[in-house]
Structures are given as C-alpha cells and as structure tokens.
Amino acid sequence: PERNQIEVSLTGNWDLNIVMSLVLQKGKLAFYESYNQSEQQVALLTGNDVESITANHDKNTGENYLEVRFKKSAIDKWTNVTRRNINRSIVIVVDNHVIYDPVLKSEINNGVCTITGNFTETEIRFLSSTVSHVELPAEFYMVK
Numbered sequence: 597p598e599r600n601q602i603e604v605s606l607t608g609n610w611d612l613n614i615v616m617s618l619v620l621q622k623g624k625l626a627f628y629e630s631y632n633q634s635e636q637q638v639a640l641l642t643g644n645d646v647e648s649i650t651a652n653h654d655k656n657t658g659e660n661y662l663e664v665r666f667k668k669s670a671i672d673k674w675t676n677v678t679r680r681n682i683n684r685s686i687v688i689v690v691d692n693h694v695i696y697d698p699v700l701k702s703e704i705n706n707g708v709c710t711i712t713g714n715f716t717e718t719e720i721r722f723l724s725s726t727v728s729h730v731e732l733p734a735e736f737y738m739v740k
Contacts, residue, residue: 611718623726624691627677631687631694640677640686645670651724652710653717660720662711671707678704690726
C-alpha cells in the first residue's frame with residue numbers, strides 16, 4: 597500500500613504475455629461504423645450497452661465465437677445499426693485498438709449476435725475476459 601502497488605503471484609503454467617495483457621487492459625469496448633484512431637468519433641454502442649459477452653465453441657464446426665447480448669435499452673439502436681450496415685463492417689474496438697471488423701450478414705433484431713472468425717480458443721477467451729466486465733476506472737502499469 598505505501599508504494600501504491602499490487603503484487604500478482606501466479607502458480608502453475610501461465611503465458612506471462614497473456615497475463616500482462618489482461619492485467620493492463622481497461623476493457624473499454626465500443627462499436628463503430630468506421631474507425632480512425634486519430635479522429636474524434638462517437639461510438640454507436642459501448643460496453644455500457646452490453647449485458648454479457650461469452651466465449652463459446654461450436655462442437656459441430658469446431659469454431660470458436662463470441663456471443664454478445666445487448667441490454668434491452670440498446671436493442672432498438674443495435675437493430676437500426678445492423679439494418680443500415682448489411683454487407684458492411686461494424687468495427688469492434690477495445691481500448692482504442694481495433695480487434696475485429698466483421699461484415700454484417702443480416703439485420704440483428706433480438707439483441708443477440710455472434711462474432712465468428714478464425715479465433716483460437718485462447719483468443720476468444722482473452723477477448724471475452726477483457727470486455728465482459730465493466731471498464732476499469734484506472735490504468736495499470738507493469739513494474740518488474
């Protein structure tokens with residue numbers, strides 16, 4: 597406490613790069629129609645509009661995917677966004693970094709969508725862990 601530090605000790609076999617990334621991420625999630633980090637843009641929806649994000653695995657196809665459930669208050673907005681962006685990308689940004697820009701195949705009007713791609717199990721779990729909680733109110737730095 598006197599040094600304003602948190603010590604994290606891990607037992608077992610951990611990939612330290614993944615652990616460091618998880619600890620240092622704020623988890624600020626946003627959805628955009630297009631994204632340019634150097635421009636000031638307004639997000640279509642943010643992590644505050646999301647009820648839950650879960651990592652899943654389809655046993656039939658072997659595909660890893662994220663399931664995003666929006667809060668009831670955001671469903672109409674998401675429906676309108678998806679309606680006007682069919683066959684275009686919606687850019688998904690975490691902590692000002694584009695993590696994915698899937699092409700919408702159809703209007704999504706029930707507030708639940710899946711994000712598919714060639715995700716490894718580690719990638720999908722990392723994404724889910726990073727954004728499935730509220731954005732952290734502070735930034736963390738690694739001291740070795």
